[in-house]
Amino acid sequence: MTRKPTIIDVAKKAGVSKSTVSLVLRNSPTIRDETRELVRSAMRDLGYVYNRSAANMRSSNAGLIGLVINDLRNPFFTEFATSLQMALAEKSYATVLANTDEDAELQAQVVSSMIEHGVSALIICPAYGSTQDTFDSIARAGIPVMQMLRRVDSRTDLFPFTAPDYVTGSRLATEHLVAQGAQNIAFVGGLEGRSVTEERMSGYLSVMNASGKEPIILNGESSRKFGRDVAHRLAQDHPDVDGVVCFNDLVALGLSSGCNEIGRCVGKDVIIVGFDNIEDAAETYPSLSSVGYDIASIGAQTAETVLSWLESGQVPEAETRKPVELFVRQSSGGSR
Structure with missing residues (x-):
């Protein structure tokens, strides 16, 4: 190489990104030892010399x-x-x-x-x-x-992975519907085979099995449109369904709209619980019961965790689950 090697040349030779080379040069504790040695070896081979004063002027992305x-x-x-x-x-x-x-x-x-x-x-x-x-x-x-x-x-x-306790959430939702007197409870929404769908169904299935009830599962897109369409499908194919646990609030809100469209009274003829407790859950009519968690707190804790990892090398737990709770509203809390 006739010209002076650059950080990009080092990155290409080491097979890493430019940002990884920068982190190695700054002695970041987040870089694994094998990656650090790979970069330093590439620097030696290329004859790359680190200009620290110039680098300090370029640190705006830190x-x-x-x-x-x-x-x-x-x-x-x-x-x-x-x-x-x-x-x-x-x-x-x-x-x-x-x-x-x-x-x-x-x-x-x-x-x-x-x-x-x-x-x-x-x-x-x-x-x-x-x-x-x-x-x-x-x-x-x-x-x-x-x-x-x-x-x-x-x-x-x-x-590392962080998420709410989806299994407990769907269990709480299903137990609530059983306690409200629902006899035929369906699970609606969530694409089949996805890990988050399997987790959100898991609590539902455990309660259904424990209570001797037959599961009814209609997987699909996590959208209002899918929920609205399912209201018509349930009326045609499963008219006895009187309780529904939905994959998320969008499905639940669509289902509620579809039920009202075909003359099924939500909160009386069919009771519904959603998941995520988005703002619309409390503001719609009838208001939607939903499994929720403090999303602002999760955001703040995630920021703290990532910055502790970045600044002090404190690696987070491999998996963290956040607590959930059930917010009971008109879609499932009224008299039956």
């Missing part, structure tokens, strides 16, 4: 955190992203935000771009799909990364 959200159209994820961004801002960190629209390919692109632009850490509410290459590249970057609300990569020692 306080930048990447936040990747799977679906910002969903009010729940919007609430989470807002609370997290505000918590990071209070600690003087800027947030670069990307919406992947449930597209794993787009997710790979935005993650790669964020790493190349020098984010200090990543917080990802991941899209489903082919994600291993994406997480492999994040591992090579050697920066703190957390999976939030969904787990798509099982390597939680590298990518």
Whole structure:
């Protein structure tokens, strides 16, 4: 090489990102020993000399955190992203935000771009799909990364996972419907085979089995449209269903609308519980019972956890579950 080697040359030779090389040069505790040695070996081979004074002038991205959200159209994820961004801002960190629209390919692109632009850490509410290459590249970057609300990569020692206690939540919802006198209870929404769907169904299935009731499961898109369509399907194919646990509040709100459309009184003819306790749950009519958790607190705690990891090398637990509670409202709390 005739010209003076650059940090980009080092990154290419070591097979890591530019931001990873920067972290090695700054002696960041977040870089694994094998990655550190790989970068230093590339520096020796290329004859790269670190100009610390110049680097200090280029450190404007040191306080930048990447936040990747799977679906910002969903009010729940919007609430989470807002609370997290505000918590990071209070600690003087800027947030670069990307919406992947449930597209794993787009997710790979935005993650790669964020790493190349020098984010200090990543917080990802991941899209489903082919994600291993994406997480492999994040591992090579050697920066703190957390999976939030969904787990798509099982390597939680590298990518710690935080989410509410979905299993307990669906159990509380189903037990409530049984206590309210519902005889035929369905679970509606959530794409089949997804880990979050399986968890949110798990509590429902345990209560149904314990009470000797036959499960009725209608999986599908987590949207208002799907919920509204299911109201018609239930009336035609399962007219005896008088209680429904929904995958999320969007499905529940759509179901409530569809039931009212066909003349089934929500809260009397059919009782419904949603999941996530978005703001609309309390503001709609009839108000929606929902399993909820303090999303602002989760955002603040996530910010604290990531910054402790970034600044002091305190690696979080591989998996953390946050407590949930059931908010009983008109859709399931009235007299039957």
